[in-house]
Amino acid sequence: MSEIHRLDDDSDMFAAEYALGLLGAEETLAARSRVARDAVFAERVEWWNARLAPLLDELGGVEPGEDLTARILAFARVEGGTPASAEIVRLRTRERRWRWTAGLTSAAAALALAFLATTRLAPPPVDPDPPVQAGAPLMASLPIGETQLRLGVTYLPGSSDLILAADGLTADGVHDHELWLVPPEGELQSLGVVAPGQRMRVTLSPDIARNIADGSQLLLTREPLGGKPAEADAGPVVASGEFAAT
Amino acid sequence: MAQASEHARKRLKSLMKRLGAGDRAAFPEVYEATKVKLFGICLRILRDRSEAEDALQDVYATLLKSADRYDPERASPISWLATLARNRAIDRARKGGVRANAAPIGEADMLPDGVPLADEQLIDGERDARVHGCIETLSENQRRPIRDAFFGGRTYDEIARAENVPPGTMRSRIRRGLMRLRDCMEDGE
Numbered sequence: 001m002s003e004i005h006r007l008d009d010d011s012d013m014f015a016a017e018y019a020l021g022l023l024g025a026e027e028t029l030a031a032r033s034r035v036a037r038d039a040v041f042a043e044r045v046e047w048w049n050a051r052l053a054p055l056l057d058e059l060g061g062v063e064p065g066e067d068l069t070a071r072i073l074a075f076a077r078v079e080g081g082t083p084a085s086a087e088i089v090r091l092r093t094r095e096r097r098w099r100w101t102a103g104l105t106s107a108a109a110a111l112a113l114a115f116l117a118t119t120r121l122a123p124p125p126v127d128p129d130p131p132v133q134a135g136a137p138l139m140a141s142l143p144i145g146e147t148q149l150r151l152g153v154t155y156l157p158g159s160s161d162l163i164l165a166a167d168g169l170t171a172d173g174v175h176d177h178e179l180w181l182v183p184p185e186g187e188l189q190s191l192g193v194v195a196p197g198q199r200m201r202v203t204l205s206p207d208i209a210r211n212i213a214d215g216s217q218l219l220l221t222r223e224p225l226g227g228k229p230a231e232a233d234a235g236p237v238v239a240s241g242e243f244a245a246t
Numbered sequence: 247m248a249q250a251s252e253h254a255r256k257r258l259k260s261l262m263k264r265l266g267a268g269d270r271a272a273f274p275e276v277y278e279a280t281k282v283k284l285f286g287i288c289l290r291i292l293r294d295r296s297e298a299e300d301a302l303q304d305v306y307a308t309l310l311k312s313a314d315r316y317d318p319e320r321a322s323p324i325s326w327l328a329t330l331a332r333n334r335a336i337d338r339a340r341k342g343g344v345r346a347n348a349a350p351i352g353e354a355d356m357l358p359d360g361v362p363l364a365d366e367q368l369i370d371g372e373r374d375a376r377v378h379g380c381i382e383t384l385s386e387n388q389r390r391p392i393r394d395a396f397f398g399g400r401t402y403d404e405i406a407r408a409e410n411v412p413p414g415t416m417r418s419r420i421r422r423g424l425m426r427l428r429d430c431m432e433d434g435e
Contacts, residue, residue, distance in 0.1 A: 009425065018426045020395045021336055022402050046320045053325035053429050054375050055396055056332060059290040061282035067283065068299045072306050076273045184304075185312045185330075215341060 012044055018049035029219055029240050036187040037233040140218050142241040144169065150219060155212050155243065162202040163190060167197040178227045181208060182217040188200060193227040216243045258323045265313035277306060280324065284331040291335035291397065301335045336399030380430035388423030391416065
């Protein structure tokens with residue numbers, strides 16, 4: 001097992017509270033964002049999860065029905081229908097090209113995304129396995145601080161395009177804001193740096209698009225101009241919201 | 247018996263590594279080895295068969311997508327998967343409001359007995375199992391809310407309301423319990 005890294009008690013308790021699910025919505029989002037940027041904190045969350053897990057032995061096992069087993073095995077065959085390793089290699093190659101690491105976008109990559117989105121110089125990446133059929137648009141509206149302003153986010157399921165509407169926002173010349181998707185598992189995924197006062201189209205990679213669903217959560221963080229620097233922690237969460245079907 | 251469990255754990259670890267490397271052929275055996283345990287967790291947290299079935303499918307879909315996130319240095323495969331099942335079930339309960347009607351899960355007050363656990367499905371290893379002894383060292387008013395959170399997915403606010411205690415007081419009480427639990431569990435490392 002890995003060596004124990006200690007945080008101060010307050011942070012360690014926050015890791016425990018997150019692992020247990022004690023936190024309310026806002027603190028949960030803050031903890032998730034900290035998991036994404038603080039490796040020691042992430043390790044402590046895993047420590048708590050692993051140490052508490054044996055309590056689950058108190059819940060006796062139950063055999064799932066045959067129908068359910070058939071459903072899950074069929075699902076696994078379909079999901080794995082394309083040679084999985086080839087698909088993964090393809091995704092990873094693209095990730096490297098965009099200099100993405102572990103689901104976090106470097107500022108350069110975020111700029112590249114915005115550049116791709118606004119100039120359309122390059123075609124969007126081909127999705128090898130569209131995860132969802134086109135359906136009703138998913139929309140999220142993130143209130144900005146105490147103001148009446150909102151950041152509008154629209155996504156058409158099955159597509160690779162995300163529209164960010166920041167019409168009412170103005171640049172302060174010192175900060176940018178970066179939008180993040182909270183995927184069901186794993187680290188936050190950057191959806192790009194928001195351009196104040198504009199509507200912009202962001203082309204999503206399939207590994208982000210497949211994580212967007214009704215109810216998916218979004219976070220907006222305050223960053224230096226250009227977005228979160230590659231080696232820096234993400235900035236404070238200034239707004240949050242979730243996608244809902246329209 | 248211990249040897250059989252050890253063998254099963256090693257086998258599961260190796261299957262998880264294959265799955266993490268993209269070898270989907272390892273999936274059916276991982277499923278067979280873990281389905282009873284994981285469905286038990288989903289069902290007993292959600293207390294609704296159809297919700298639990300969807301949760302179980304979620305768990306394995308997540309596994310297929312992110313088996314490469316499993317780190318054998320940090321947790322045994324079954325403890326990682328059991329945590330995933332618990333978290334999925336709790337997420338689902340919160341979203342669907344299932345929990346609104348569910349009482350906190352007590353010791354053994356719930357569903358009819360399921361299939362008894364095979365030894366190899368226990369989340370153990372002597373050190374991991376310390377939590378069982380350690381949680382008993384807490385006072386009842388620390389242990390009860392921690393168990394409510396763990397098994398029932400209850401947040402601070404909900405627990406404080408249920409126990410008619412100010413949220414800040416409940417938080418301090420639980421934190422004291424968690425620190426004690428941590429120190430006890432770390433004693434074994």
